[in-house]
Amino acid sequence: MGMRVSLAVGVTFLGLMPLLLRAMDVAQVRSLAAKNNVTCILVFGDSSVDPGNNNVLHTNMKGNFLPYGMDFFGGRPTGRFSDGRLATDFIADAIFGYRKIIPAFLSSNLKPTDLVHGVSFASAASGYDELTANLSSVLSIPKQLEYFMHYKIKLRKLVGGGNAEHIIRNALIIMSMGTNDFLQNYYLEPIRSKEYTVEEYENFLVSRLADNIKDMYRVGGRRLVVVGVPPMGCMPVVRSIFGGNSNTCVDTYNKVASSFNSKIQKELATITATTGMKTAFVDAYALVLDAINHPQKFGLLETSKGCCGSGTVEYGDSCRGMSTCKDPSKYVFWDAVHPTQTMYKIIADEAVDSVNQHVFG
Structure with missing residues (x-):
């Protein structure tokens, strides 16, 4: 009995070690951020980083209803496609401490001080391909970049031209998208699949990514974090609909995700070499796959289905008012597509480590 107890204590302590180390890292992260004059966080992308911009759009791609947000502050839905906060919210918390969330730029509740600390221009269902956003009537990346220009104008009026340039130059820009380009566009719609092979489409998306980054650079951005696409074949909805087996990841989709991520990393290396822009890549693919294959490492239990409804096909509007786990x-996935805030926190921790090494290092 005594051996069992000591063993249990030992296992518990080992499980807590990463958390203890992470807690100690927070002070270091904030010190490095201050040393590197990090001013704010600016976000571009899809539902993985949209805190509610889609709430004001004429689209059905929304998550501003329960059970979305049930674990957010006050248990309220905000438009975030999760039970709580997103990775970008946790990154802001880690870097600044006094900022618990990144607000939506289009939010009616946006305050002038929010502009100084950072906003998200992201739009759920968007992608690197403009067609992807157009299919769902959401904000394309060119439109998000247009709002970035509006942001800069508002910032100049608020703090003056010189201060606005300083804030944007020292901002941490985060881009997270790409999944919708494949799942809601290439594999569902007949347009791009007739124009490109999968590999050609990957190259097309990377060229769009490069053009978008150049636009950000022209506006003043100098620090960029790109989040790679996750293992798409392991999403519950893909397993259920495309794989025919809810317990097995769809290998072909995962291979595309892995290939695409490799091309993004090569492009980022080129951009850094040609512009001097500091870039970091967050390997969401490896991280989510690790959580799925070794859930005990992260204190997780359920890896094959989401928490909302049956957990196999519901997301967005089909998750509205559904019962939850x-x-x-203890879940990797909140709905059949999106991670829980627990998984987003794990991704955020990896992102902060990557920023420390490649942007602050």
Whole structure:
């Protein structure tokens, strides 16, 4: 009995070690951010980083209703496609401490001080391909960049031209998208699949990514974090609909995600070499796959289905008002597509490590 108890204590301590180390890292992260004059966080992308911009758009790609947000502050839905906060919210918390969330730029509740600390221009269902956004009537990346220009104008009026340039130059820009380009565009619609092979489409998306980054650079951005696409074949909805087996990841989709991520990393290396822009890549693919294959490492239990509804096909509007699992913190996926805030926190921790090494290092 005594051996069992000591063993249990030892296992518990080992499980807590990463958390203890992470807690100690926070002070270092904030010190490095201050040393590198990080001013704010500016976000571009899809539902993985949209805190509610889609709430004001004429689209059905929304998550501003329960059970979305059930674990957010006050248990309220905000438009975030999760039970709580997103990775970008946790990154802001880690870097600044006094900022618990990144607000939506189009939010009616946006305050002038929010402009100084950072906003998200992201739009759920968007992608590197403009067609992807157009299919769902959401904000394309060119449109998000247009709002970035509006942001800069508002910032100049608020703090003056010189200060606005300083804020944007020292901002941490985060881009997270790409999944919709494949799942909601290439593999569902007949347009791009007739124009490109999968590999050619990957190259097309990377060229769009490069053009978008150049636009950000012209506006003043100098620090960029790109989040790679996750293992798409392991999403519950893909397993259920495309794979025919809810317990097995669809290998062909995962291979595309892995290939695409490799091309993004090569492009970022080229951009850094040609512009001097500091870039970092967050390997969401490896991280999510690790959580799925070794859930015990992260304190997780359920890896094959989401917490909302049956967990196999529901996301967005089909998740509205559905019953949920008892403990989302033990799940990788919140709905059949999107991670729980627990998984987003894990991704955020990896992102902060990558920023420390490649942007602050």
